[in-house]
Amino acid sequence: MTGTALEADGLGMKYRSRGGGWALRDCSFRLPAGAVCALAGPNGAGKSTLLALAAGFLRPTEGAIRVLGSTPAGARTRMAYVAQEKPLYPQLTVAEMLWAGAELNPGIWDRDTARRIAEPLPATAKVRTLSGGQRTRLALALALGKRPEILLLDEPMADLDPLARHQLMGALMAEAAEHATTIVMSSHILNELEGVCDHLLLVDGGRIRLAGETDELLAAHTLLTGPVRDLAPHTVVESRTTGRQLTALVRKEGPVDPADWETVEPSLEDLLLAHLRSPEAPALLTPSADARTREAVSAA
């Protein structure tokens, strides 16, 4: 499937109760349909705010966000959103919640998928008696049962044990592969994202710092080690000097001479941590993530 799953244009959000500060500011990016996207960033970066704006639970203070080519409200039946506070009814049982999911989504409900995900849960247990991880499992069962075209997940794996995390991540990826579902998933667990997500959005201080295909973002950077010397013409994201030795994460602006430097491609963790330690490093959006590049290409 081609097309755009999520597109933000000058998106900004200011909470009224926040004394005038911006939670998200000047965010413009595009995410293609079918992407499995990691939404990374430190505490308070704006990840939950971005997901709630996409889900239509918040209205932008400025700019716009479009989901599947529509407003968030217009795309509501085609998306599922699992917030950190799970939208479950505490007085209902697991079986009743699944029944409610089917009733609320007539014609689209995928009973087998929902049952498969919820299978380890005791069907007659009330939601209020479930552990945090069990509630997450039930919320994911309800979200996937809706057979959404886009799934917005706010730290879905945070309270799951390693086995449940592995199993549910596998179920999510199988769903994405089978139905070309777009998944946007925030997480602080970097190794949970590595190897799973083909796209990355790094948010910090309410701004987009990196956006695009994970492979392209990694390939655009190099970890250099060598004697202290000028790093021009490369863009330096972060550099450290120990005695006469320089270690730097740079964006290549031309060939890197192997006679001068030892070079390796950074890991996802190297890339994210270097950007978070260097808030002054310029943002990088790959061409597919840059809405302006796309406009220029389609206008040509």
Ligand SMILES: Nc1ncnc2c1ncn2[C@@H]1O[C@H](COP(=O)(O)OP(=O)(O)OP(=O)(O)O)[C@@H](O)[C@H]1O
């Ligand atoms: N309801 C709210 N009212 C006022 N300020 C808010 C509200 N929700 C979030 N904020 C503020 O907006 C900023 C972004 O918060 P957000 O929850 O989006 O970050 P986050 O990246 O999801 O953080 P975390 O990783 O800790 O969940 C923070 O400074 C936060 O204090």
